[in-house]
Each structure stands twice: as structure tokens, then as C-alpha cells.
Amino acid sequence: MRQLVECVANFSEGQQVDVIDQIVNAIDDVWDVTILGSESDVDHNRTVVSFIGKPDLIVEAAFEGIRRASQLINLDKHRGQHPRLGATDVVPFIPIEGVSMDDCIRLAQKLGQRVGEELNIPVYLYEYAATRSDRQNLADVRRGEYEDLKQTIATDEARIPDYGPSAVGTAGATIIGARHALIAFNVYLTSDNIDIAKAIAKAVRNSSGGLRYIKALGLLVDGKAQVSMNLTDYKKTPIYRVVEMIRREAQRYGVSIESSELIGLIPQDALLESAAWYLQMDNYQPDKVLEKRLL
Amino acid sequence: MRQLVECVANFSEGQQVDVIDQIVNAIDDVWDVTILGSESDVDHNRTVVSFIGKPDLIVEAAFEGIRRASQLINLDKHRGQHPRLGATDVVPFIPIEGVSMDDCIRLAQKLGQRVGEELNIPVYLYEYAATRSDRQNLADVRRGEYEDLKQTIATDEARIPDYGPSAVGTAGATIIGARHALIAFNVYLTSDNIDIAKAIAKAVRNSSGGLRYIKALGLLVDGKAQVSMNLTDYKKTPIYRVVEMIRREAQRYGVSIESSELIGLIPQDALLESAAWYLQMDNYQPDKVLEKRLL
Numbered sequence: 272m273r274q275l276v277e278c279v280a281n282f283s284e285g286q287q288v289d290v291i292d293q294i295v296n297a298i299d300d301v302w303d304v305t306i307l308g309s310e311s312d313v314d315h316n317r318t319v320v321s322f323i324g325k326p327d328l329i330v331e332a333a334f335e336g337i338r339r340a341s342q343l344i345n346l347d348k349h350r351g352q353h354p355r356l357g358a359t360d361v362v363p364f365i366p367i368e369g370v371s372m373d374d375c376i377r378l379a380q381k382l383g384q385r386v387g388e389e390l391n392i393p394v395y396l397y398e399y400a401a402t403r404s405d406r407q408n409l410a411d412v413r414r415g416e417y418e419d420l421k422q423t424i425a426t427d428e429a430r431i432p433d434y435g436p437s438a439v440g441t442a443g444a445t446i447i448g449a450r451h452a453l454i455a456f457n458v459y460l461t462s463d464n465i466d467i468a469k470a471i472a473k474a475v476r477n478s479s480g481g482l483r484y485i486k487a488l489g490l491l492v493d494g495k496a497q498v499s500m501n502l503t504d505y506k507k508t509p510i511y512r513v514v515e516m517i518r519r520e521a522q523r524y525g526v527s528i529e530s531s532e533l534i535g536l537i538p539q540d541a542l543l544e545s546a547a548w549y550l551q552m553d554n555y556q557p558d559k560v561l562e563k564r565l566l
Numbered sequence: 567m568r569q570l571v572e573c574v575a576n577f578s579e580g581q582q583v584d585v586i587d588q589i590v591n592a593i594d595d596v597w598d599v600t601i602l603g604s605e606s607d608v609d610h611n612r613t614v615v616s617f618i619g620k621p622d623l624i625v626e627a628a629f630e631g632i633r634r635a636s637q638l639i640n641l642d643k644h645r646g647q648h649p650r651l652g653a654t655d656v657v658p659f660i661p662i663e664g665v666s667m668d669d670c671i672r673l674a675q676k677l678g679q680r681v682g683e684e685l686n687i688p689v690y691l692y693e694y695a696a697t698r699s700d701r702q703n704l705a706d707v708r709r710g711e712y713e714d715l716k717q718t719i720a721t722d723e724a725r726i727p728d729y730g731p732s733a734v735g736t737a738g739a740t741i742i743g744a745r746h747a748l749i750a751f752n753v754y755l756t757s758d759n760i761d762i763a764k765a766i767a768k769a770v771r772n773s774s775g776g777l778r779y780i781k782a783l784g785l786l787v788d789g790k791a792q793v794s795m796n797l798t799d800y801k802k803t804p805i806y807r808v809v810e811m812i813r814r815e816a817q818r819y820g821v822s823i824e825s826s827e828l829i830g831l832i833p834q835d836a837l838l839e840s841a842a843w844y845l846q847m848d849n850y851q852p853d854k855v856l857e858k859r860l861l
Contacts, residue, residue, distance in 0.1 A: 275857070275860075277856070305859060305860050307856065307859050323856070323859070323860060367856065367857070368857070452856075458846075510845060511841075511844070511845065514844075514845050514846075528846055529846075530846045530847070530848040531845055531846045531847050531848070532847065532848065532849045533847060533849065533850065533854050536854060536855070536856040536859070537854055537855060537856060538855075538856050538857070539834065539838065539855045539856065539857045539858070542837070542838050542841035542842070542845075542855065543834065543837050543838065543841070545841040545844065545845060546806075546837035546838070546840040546841040546844070547837070549806070549809075549840065549841070549844040550805060550806065550809050550826055550837075550840060551753075551809075551823055551824075551825045551826045552825070552826050552827065552828060553825040553826070553827065554827045554828065555828065559828050559831060559832055560831065560832060560833075560834045560837065561572070561602065561618070561662065561747075561831040561832060561833050561834065562570070562662070562663070562833070562834045563834075564600060564602050564618070564831070565570075565600050565618060
């Protein structure tokens with residue numbers, strides 16, 4: 272069976288095209304790794320590069336990106352709106368096919384160790400790879416940013432890195448971890464009433480009593496009420512269950528779902544499982560899909 | 567973009583395992599061609615081998631299978647319940663990804679020419695590759711079988727092959743063509759009344775006024791009413807449209823869909839398009855699927 276891991280590396284440079292190109296090329300030069308996308312934000316002064324490949328190669332590609340970024344980016348000179356701790360700020364590994372979250376945790380550890388030892392950069396493991404509960408949440412790890420870390424890393428016990436030195440150079444520190452694939456998905460209602468979108472968002476999201484792996488907001492977009500969502504674990508809270516819950520809640524207000532839209536990419540299993548659910552294919556297994564036999 | 571063609575080769579040997587193995591191995595030995603499945607039927611004395619690969623390689627693999635079968639199978643000694651014209655009886659090419667029906671017609675012509683010229687076997691092109699309207703239907707081309715063809719090929723104008731000699735050796739003739747992927751799909755109702763299944767089958771199938779690319783029968787399977795179907799062009803008559811039509815017809819009899827089942831494999835686009843339809847993703851495009859970026 273094919274093994275595929277996605278990596279989403281966040282670099283603290285979003286303005287100098289030649290620097291960004293050199294980092295992306297360092298990743299792309301690793302054989303059999305495919306760049307899915309690269310997005311730079313000038314105000315954030317930050318670039319997010321997504322790439323995918325086999326487990327070992329993806330670690331190699333991430334390492335090459337981090338090494339190049341550590342040579343080209345000086346955090347003492349970096350200014351941007353987005354909080355950051357290092358030249359390579361955050362690197363999550365995401366299981367896509369034929370690998371488990373535990374596999375991705377091991378990849379995070381392997382990369383963390385190499386970055387610590389070979390590049391002499393402090394590494395903090397986060398989310399599913401976290402070694403302490405106060406490092407699960409990315410925002411907690413990044414609190415105070417590079418400038419504060421520089422002052423406190425040598426003395427604050429809470430700042431002892433998982434790998435690498437308790438000392439920060441101009442490449443700062445890097446946060447490495449493992450998380451689920453995220454699906455950004457919006458549902459438009461047959462209404463221009465934002466209050467209905469807000470009420471439905473409140474009903475479906477985890478924070479106010481809804482579905483466990485849903486974050487949701489009610490918005491008005493192009494004159495239409497929209498429920499804007501992030502699905503943070505589509506295997507446990509599947510996309511069809513959210514859509515059908517929104518459909519029922521909308522009905523209560525006398526409105527329907529007009530359409531939905533994906534922002535960015537979606538893992539194919541999220542759609543295949545949805546089709547099997549709606550079509551009521553009780554004997555569905557991924558190996559029923561012709562193309563899965565290929566890989 | 568990845569190019570994938572499926573080939574489903576039907577060989578007139580379903581009993582001698584060593585002969586079947588040699589033919590399957592001849593196909594499998596072609597680099598980068600994947601065998602999807604091989605099913606032998608002893609009573610039919612016939613084996614169906616499905617394989618998939620890039621356009622040029624799939625022709626090579628089909629040719630190697632035909633060549634091996636022509637060396638190992640003697641139609642003068644072949645007996646079986648299934649009608650057949652040759653050692654390799656029928657070979658359709660099926661567009662799966664990144665290729666059109668026209669591409670598959672060209673593959674059928676290319677293979678037909680090689681089989682005619684290099685193996686000296688008469689070849690008839692059928693279905694989408696047919697050169698005459700009376701050769702579109704496979705059953706028409708096969709009428710009278712090998713025994714009759716042997717007598718008539720030299721004299722009957724209707725029997726002039728598209729490629730190869732107007733003379734039949736012990737390998738018989740081979741029917742080569744292009745067709746759409748076929749989905750075998752059954753829907754179980756919450757009823758044990760076969761009459762309801764028959765009424766619904768009649769409503770949805772093309773032959774009695776229903777959907778263009780649906781063949782359907784009403785059956786009783788394991789004590790449950792079942793609508794058993796073949797979808798012969800899922801791009802034009804999509805699976806979700808059939809399921810929802812069955813759902814509505816069943817409702818009229820006071821029953822529901824209990825579950826559905828796939829027989830064999832399904833091209834992934836048939837499921838991805840179904841998910842996009844049910845989830846109302848108006849902006850869905852195959853390139854929104856993360857794994858499609860890889861190939």
C-alpha cells in the first residue's frame with residue numbers, strides 16, 4: 272500500500288522572492304517529493320509551503336527546507352504581523368494515506384532530532400507529538416515569540432527544548448509536530464440573514480456544544496449567509512455529518528443549503544467516504560476503488 | 567496529468583491453471599502494468615483478466631497476453647458454455663483517467679493492427695471502435711462462434727476482418743474495441759417483495775423508458791428485494807442520480823433503500839463526483855483532491 276505524508280512548513284519570509292524560491296527549491300530538489308502549494312503573505316512576512324511524499328523522503332525534504340531557511344533568514348531582522356519563533360517557524364506532519372498519527376509523531380521526532388543535532392536549532396514538539404501537555408497548543412509554545420525566547424530559554428525550565436541547545440541563534444527555534452489534515456469548507460444558505468448563519472455555526476461547532484472536530488463562524492459573504500468551517504479531524508467528524516446537520520438546522524429557520532465550497536485541498540478519502548455514506552454502500556472499502564489498486 | 571487505461575481481456579481457458587498463469591504472467595511482465603484481477607470460470611472455460619496502465623504499455627501488455635494465448639489455446643479443442651470466437655476472445659480498452667474514448671479507439675486500432683500483422687490473427691473492431699454499424703454490438707460479431715467463422719470468413723463479405731487475414735487458425739479471431747467503464751451496483755430495499763424491485767428496475771432502466779445508461783433487473787436476494795444494475799456510462803448517467811431515482815420510486819411503494827453494494831471495482835471519479843453532488847460543492851474540480859496533485 273502507498274504511504275503518503277503531507278508536510279506544511281511555515282517560513283518567516285514572505286517578501287523576498289529569491290529567498291522564498293531558494294527555500295522552496297531546497298524542498299523540491301528531494302526526489303519524489305511533490306510541492307502542493309506555496310503561499311506568501313507580505314504583511315505576515317511569512318510563506319507556507321505544503322508538500323507531500325513518502326515518510327522518509329518527506330523528513331529529508333523538510334530538513335533541507337529548514338537548513339536553507341536557517342542560512343537565509345535572520346530573526347533579528349525579521350518583522351511581520353504573524354507571531355513566530357524561528358526562521359522555520361512551524362512544521363506539522365499530516366497522515367494522508369497508509370500511515371498513522373503515530374507514524375507522523377515518529378517523523379516529527381526524527382526531524383526534530385536532526386534539526387537539533389545537525390543545525391543546532393532548539394526544537395519544540397507540539398500537538399500530537401507534544402511531550403508535555405503545555406506544548407500541545409501551538410499558540411502556547413509560540414507565546415512571547417523569538418524575542419522573548421532569546422531571553423528566557425537558558426533559564427526557564429518550561430522553555431527547555433525537546434531537541435537541540437538551550438540557546439537561540441539568528442534562526443530562532445522551530446516547532447515540529449503531527450496533526451490531522453484540515454479541511455476548510457463553507458456552506459452558503461438560501462438567505463441573506465447573517466443571524467441564521469451565526470445560529471447554525473453555534474449549533475455545529477465544538478466550542479458551543481456541537482460536533483467535536485468542527486470550528487465554525489457565521490458570516491455574510493457576497494450578500495449570502497455563510498457557515499464557514501474548519502474540520503480538524505474529518506475521520507472522526509466526517510464532512511457529510513456536518514452538512515446534514517447544517518441542512519436540518521437551516522430547515523428549522525425555513526432556509527436550505529444553496530451550495531458549499533472547498534477552500535484549498537481535500538484528502539480524497541474524505542470525499543470517497545462521503546459518497547459511500549450517501550449512496551448507502553455498506554460494503555464499501557477503499558480497495559473497491561479501482562485506482563487504489565495501482566499504488 | 568496521469569494517463570490511465572484499463573483493459574479487460576477475455577481468454578478461452580478457465581480450467582488449466584498453468585495455461586492461465588502463463589497468460590497472466592505474460593501481461594504482468596510488462597513493466598508498470600498492474601493486474602487488477604483475474605477470474606476464471608470452469609463451466610464457461612474462460613478467464614477474464616483486468617489490468618491497468620499507461621496507454622502505450624497497456625497495448626504492449628494486451629499484445630503479450632494475446633500472443634501467449636495464441637500459442638497455448640487451440641480453439642478446435644475448446645469447449646465451454648460461453649460463446650467465443652478466439653483464444654483471446656474480447657479485448658476492450660476503457661478510459662479511466664486523462665484519456666478520452668477517442669484515445670482508446672486509437673489503442674484498439676493499434677493493437678488490432680499488430681495482432682493482425684504480427685500474429686496473423688483476424689481482428690474485428692467493436693463497440694466505440696467499430697468500423698461498421700453491424701459490429702458495434704459484441705453479440706453480433708460473435709454470432710456463430712469460432713466454428714461458424716472458420717467456414718464463412720473466406721467467402722462472407724460481412725466477415726472481412728478489420729485487420730489480419732481472412733483465414734482462421736487454431737487461435738480463432740479476436741474482437742478488440744473501446745468502451746466505457748462498467749459499474750455493477752445493487753440496491754437492497756426494505757422489503758421482501760420482488761414485485762417492487764421489478765417495478766423499480768423497469769422504471770430506471772433504459773430499455774423500458776428509464777435512464778439512458780442503466781440496465782436493471784428486479785431480484786430477490788437473501789430474502790430482500792434487490793434492484794440489480796449495470797451502469798454502462800457513469801459519466802452521463804451518474805450513480806447518485808440512479809440511487810435518488812430508486813429512492814423516490816421506492817417511497818411510492820412505502821419502502822426505503824436499506825443499503826447498496828458494489829460488485830467489483832469502481833473508478834474513483836464516480837465516487838468523487840457523487841460526494842460533490844450530495845455535498846453541493848459547486849466549485850468542485852478534481853484538482854481540489856490533494857492526491858490528484860501527485861500524479
